[in-house]
Amino acid sequence: MKCLNELLVSSPQMRCASSSARAPSLQLSRLSRARLLSLSYVSSPAASFNASVSVLQSRQSEAYGGKRSTTDASRRQTRETRSTERDEPFCVSRSDAPDAGVQRALHALETRGLRSGGGDPGMSLLSGGFGMAGWGSGWVLMLLALWRPGAACPELCTCTGARISCVDAERSIVAFPMLQSEAEMENITDIYIANQSSFKSINEKDLDSYRNLRNLTITNTRLAYISRQAFASNPKLQYLNLKENNLSSLSWRTFRHLNISYLLLAGNPLQCICENVWLKQWRGEEAEDLLCVEEGGMRIALSTLKLTNCVLPTVTLKPTKVTMRKGLNVTLVCNTSGMPTPNLNWSTCKLNSAYELQHEHSGQRSELRLVNVSSLDNGCKITCRSENMVGEAEASVDLDILFPPVISKLMDAISDHHWCIPFSVSGNPEPKLRWLLNDNPMEEGPFIRTMIYDYSEGEYHGCLHLDSPTHINNGKYTLLARNVYGEAREEVFAHFMHEPWNESVTDPLYYDPTTDDTPLGPPEDKVAVYVVVGIAAVTFTGFILMLVILKFGRNSKFGIKGFVLFHNVPVGVVAR
Secondary structure, X not given: OOOHHHHHOOOOOOOOOOOOOOOOEEEOOHHHHOOOHHHHHOOOHXXXXXXXXXXXXXXXXXXXXXXXXXXXXXXXXXXXXXXXXXXXXXXXXXXXXXXXXXXXXXXXXXXXXXXXXXXXXXXXXXXXXXXXXHHHHHHHHHHHHHOOOOOOOOOOOEEEOOEEEEOOOOOOOOXXXXXXXXXXXXXXXXXXXXXXOOOOEEOOOOOOOOOOOOEEEEEOOOOOEEOOOOOOOOOOOOEEXXXXXXXXXXXXXXXXXXXXXXXXXXXXXXEOOHHHHHHHHHHHHHHHHOEEEOOOOOEEEHHHOOOOOOEEEEEEEEOOOXXXXXXXXXEEEEEEEEEOOOEEEEEEOOOOOEEEEEEOOOOOEEEEEEXXXXXXXXXXXXXXXEEEOOEEEEEEEEEEEEEEEEEEEEOOOEEOOOEEEEEEEEEEOOOXXXXXXXXXXXXXOOOEEEEEEEEEOOEEEEEEEEOOOOHHHOEEEEEEEEEOOEEEEEEEEEOOOOOOOOOOOOOOOOOOOOOOOOOOOOOOOHHHHHHHHHHHHHHHHHHHHHHHHHHHOOOOOOOHHHHHHHOOOOHHHHHO
């Protein structure tokens, strides 16, 4: 099929040959050819749109520029011209055109023009009374034709909602499809790739932006390599279908942080090597349908594979329980075995205690020595981990550090729904708490009670609650925390209300707990009382005056009854 510009300069007698091998074509009038000549050189949708708009604007200027003849001769000449145009169509291939959106726009304009009764599509849109309705319709059709709902989708794939699908076998993708922005990729939960002959690997950064990916299918491709960090940014991945690819080995480290429910690997030329033995142990009975290829090319069931130099690591950690006093020393010993020789490493919380680490040359024994153990390490988990290409094993122990109570916080009383004296206490075993008020034991009950709200970072956080305290509750509050290893004591003063009968005291009645200054004085209510009394007096006086007027104003023409004087006036007098 020739291009549009070639057809425009070809012979007028050229006809459009119909053939099943040719792409669908559009028939345009000769009158439209000259106006649309520039469209054959447009390479982008935006440029195509601008060129099409120029055509419409040119037609509009012609329509308004000169006066059109309405004689029978001119009408007859127009009909002859249109008849000639219909006899000489020319073809534009949709596949050879510069942009499919322009072709849709031209087809829409052509259809609009024929329906309007004219052979010139651009003119028919602007005709019909030269109104704005035709011009608006042209713009709407052009925008609808050029709009691409999948513009952000990769060229060789299709995107629907939260899914990307790449299945075109004729035009294969080479790497993972990428969208225009990271926000769009974060919304993707499902990727389906199939029949891609050029797709060969999943690299470390390919899936970094697909953080919400849940389902991944890559089947019938040339996939032969998956990076150990390929799924590091996809913690939500649950379904992984890798059937019918070229994977010969797969490391367990690729999936160590994932909680995958389905891992499908059938149809891959997996080798009968130590690196693939973990599949047998991880899949259990499901491994029966997997085959591996031996050195001679023979395929056997992976579930029956036995290799002498391929053993999953084992690990032991001693002591298995650590309970000790603060300030002492302890040594943890980790032993491992497996083939190939495993690697040992330690994993701990952030230790506040000093420590020493020693490894044997064989690599199968390691010691971790803690010196002058800190109470801040109480509850810390220490893990010894052993791993080789077959898999990993680990053993852990929690530090149980015994120490006397420590009161790290005792604050002033705070008024919320109730009054609260906040505190934070640590100790192992858990300390028992008691309160003193003015050095006397304080009994707790429904209105005064100790509440523990949280335990975090080795501390108990709580409050002494006081429901509507009065002057009786004023005084010095002492918190006592005690366990078998010692006792801690802290004090705080709280002032809730002044004693109302003690007139000799000049302290105000109210106390502002949010400041450290002298308690605030009572509000000045005397002026308010005087104002209220004055308003009441004025209102009462006005009420009395109203009663007097109503009582003695009955016989006065100025009173309320005075209007009755007009009731007896004759109608004629009123008219005059």
